[in-house]
Amino acid sequence: MVVQGELFVIGNWKMHLTQQAATDLASTISDPKTSHDAVTIGIAPSFVALAAAKASRKSDDILIGGQDCYPVDEGAYTGSVSAAMLRDAGCSFVICGHSERRTHQQETSHFVREKAESAIKAGLHVILCVGENAGFREHGSYLSFVETQLRESLPASATRENLTVAYEPIWAIGTGKHASRTDIEEMHDHLKAVLHELLGEKIPRIIYGGSVKPNNALEIMSLPVVDGVLVGGASLDAAAFNAILDAAYQITSNQTRDDGRSKAAQ
Ligand code: PGA
Numbered sequence: 001m002v003v004q005g006e007l008f009v010i011g012n013w014k015m016h017l018t019q020q021a022a023t024d025l026a027s028t029i030s031d032p033k034t035s036h037d038a039v040t041i042g043i044a045p046s047f048v049a050l051a052a053a054k055a056s057r058k059s060d061d062i063l064i065g066g067q068d069c070y071p072v073d074e075g076a077y078t079g080s081v082s083a084a085m086l087r088d089a090g091c092s093f094v095i096c097g098h099s100e101r102r103t104h105q106q107e108t109s110h111f112v113r114e115k116a117e118s119a120i121k122a123g124l125h126v127i128l129c130v131g132e133n134a135g136f137r138e139h140g141s142y143l144s145f146v147e148t149q150l151r152e153s154l155p156a157s158a159t160r161e162n163l164t165v166a167y168e169p170i171w172a173i174g175t176g177k178h179a180s181r182t183d184i185e186e187m188h189d190h191l192k193a194v195l196h197e198l199l200g201e202k203i204p205r206i207i208y209g210g211s212v213k214p215n216n217a218l219e220i221m222s223l224p225v226v227d228g229v230l231v232g233g234a235s236l237d238a239a240a241f242n243a244i245l246d247a248a249y250q251i252t253s254n255q256t257r258d259d260g261r262s263k264a265a266q
Pocket of ligand 1: 012168172173174175176209210211212230231232233234
């Protein structure tokens with residue numbers, strides 16, 4: 001899958017919604033406006049709600065994605081779902097290395113890289129999540145911690161076309177306390193420099209996640225270093241998610257960021 005939009009807005013539904021609830025929610029997400037193909041929209045339902053969400057969305061332009069994958073195509077791995085299976089189910093992307101999996105399932109960056117590699121091989125676009133907890137932030141070692149996570153999780157085959165990095169500070173996820181403009185700019189600039197060093201000129205997009213809501217989406221996505229958002233809680237509410245999409249449409253229509261530069265020109 002090629003992410004073409006200037007801004008990538010993804011809803012991460014986590015372990016929420018029955019098939020019926022997923023059907024209801026997917027059917028109320030705004031139809032992507034053809035005049036706004038600068039915004040790429042994705043939703044990541046649970047595995048068992050993928051088909052329901054896919055069938056009820058208003059347009060094929062609302063991309064469907066998995067929240068995780070296992071790095072082997074098929075085999076005796078009870079309970080796991082492979083990237084190839086997600087692709088077969090109609091997914092265009094998959095989230096790899098979300099902090100909730102790194103924390104609750106003890107996933108290492110090495111394992112996350114294997115997942116991302118298998119997803120790219122299967123033709124999925126990878127949303128590679130990195131982010132520090134409050135301890136690293138308070139200690140002041142957050143830049144080096146996230147840099148190491150990125151270096152260890154990034155597959156060698158990563159390109160702008162097949163992978164997007166999501167910076168999601170753990171202390172901002174589900175807390176209602178989003179990272180400040182300065183925090184986001186500092187980390188995104190740092191990660192962009194690391195990506196330049198590793199991959200050369202054409203680096204993957206970097207999106208932000210962590211308490212993105214209708215009241216802060218415009219401010220966050222207006223930052224020139226932000227290529228979109230990964231939305232958890234607010235993506236479960238159609239009105240809130242549609243308001244975040246509206247903010248993305250507004251920004252891309254104006255074609256300028258708060259520093260007056262077009263994102264496409266960067
Ligand atoms: P949140 O979650 O928007 O509820 O903070 C973001 C995420 O975990 O991807």
